[in-house]
Each structure stands twice: as structure tokens, then as C-alpha cells.
Amino acid sequence: MYFFDLDGTLIDSNGVWKDVDRAFLARRGLPYTHAYYEGVAHTIFPLAAKFTKEFCKLPESCEEIMSEWLELAKDAYAHVGVKPGVRAYLKQCRAEGRRMAVVTSSLPVHCSTALQNLDLEKYFERVTYAQELGLEKKQPDIWLTAAREAGLRPEDCTIFDDSIAACRGARRAKMRVVGVYDPFFSQDERQMRSFCDVYIKSFEELLWMPEQKERRG
Secondary structure, eight states: OEESSSSSTBBOHHHHHHHHHHHHHHTTOOOOHHHHHHTTTSSOHHHHHHHHHHHHTTTOHHHHHHHHHHHHHTTTGGGGBBOOOOHHHHHHOOOOOOOEEESSSOOOHHHHHHHHHHTOOOGOOOEHHHHHHHHHHHHHHHHHHHHHHOOOOOGGGGGEEEEHHHHHHHHTTTOEEEOOGGGGGGGGHHHHHHHHSSSSSSSGSSSSOOHHHHOOO
16 A cells, blocks of 8 residues: 655645744744754644744743644645646556555545645545544654554555655564655655655656556556
8 A cells, every 4th residue: 555645745845834933933033953843843733833932932822832833724625736646656556456545644625625626635545644543654663553544554655745754654564665765854765765765756666668658458
């Protein structure tokens, strides 16, 4: 089975949260730093809020921080685009009879909005939300849970993700790992290439060429 991350893997949405973070910090006269990015990137909403409150020494509650983030994000997920080659690759996988699902740290409302607006939800059996499980994707438990819910051994699963932390979590769960390039995390490319089973700059690299279709047909 193929498990796909959402933000930065299937859809071009990492910029949404970078803009939200910059605006949130700017309101408080605080800089957007790499240390802050490391604390909030690729984690679930409540933990990102907890980190922000402590790191920035804010008087607001975690609930108030999350509410402000949602206000800043507004309907951004209704306007994000699909990444190059994604639609064609999902169609190709479906033609091959592959089972597919999404495992995401994104909020359910944002994930649902993006998948529906981009007409992608039809490709996936299910969506596993890290936030609903209270797990981060850097933990093998979420990948083991996703495999168990699909009735599969982890060894029979492949994950696609732009986060090296998530890829490491899946590897610890004994899954095959495909690293996906995203410009917002380009600094991790060298590590991703050395760690992942496969690393792609775009899903277009995984599409059949016409002559390959003829051979396989």
C-alpha cells in the first residue's frame, strides 16, 4: 500500500503555514527564525501551539494561538494547487490496482477541503489524521497504526513524504520510504537523498514513458 503525506507532498501548501507563522510572529514584533521553524514544522497543531507559547513566552493560551492561526489561514486550502505530476501518478497507481491512503498532520478541515477541491479524494481508501491520534509522524506508532487499519504488514507499505522526520519514523516502522522534494525544505535534500530508498524532485519522475506502457502491456 502507498501512504501519501498531504502538505508539501501532494499539494503545494507549505507556503500557507510559512505565511501564517510570519504574520503571527510579526503581530508580536518577533522574528521568524530557523529555530522557530524547527519547532513547528511537520508537527500536529496542539504541539505546535504548545511550542509557540513556550518558545515565544506568550500569555495567550494554546487554544487562542490555534484560533489565531486558523483565522490567518482562512480559506487558503481552497486555493492551493496540486504538485507537478501528482494527479497523473495517482491515476497511474489506480490503473495498476495499488491501494492508496493519506497520512497527514494537516487539520481534517484543511485536508478535506484540498482533496475535494482538487478532486483527489477519489484515489484514497482513507485518511489518517495525526492530530486525531495524538501522534506525530516522526513516531513509528502512527505508521504502524495506518498499516494495521489497512490490514497490512508495515513491510508491505511505502510512504511518500517531504519531511525527513516523517521518513525516519516510517523507516523505524520498517516501511519503504520515498522522499519528496519541496522547496520550503530544500536544506534537507542531501540528508533525504542519503536516507530514503528513493528520492524524487517531482512525481513526474515516476510516470511511465509511452514505450514502458507498451512493454508492460
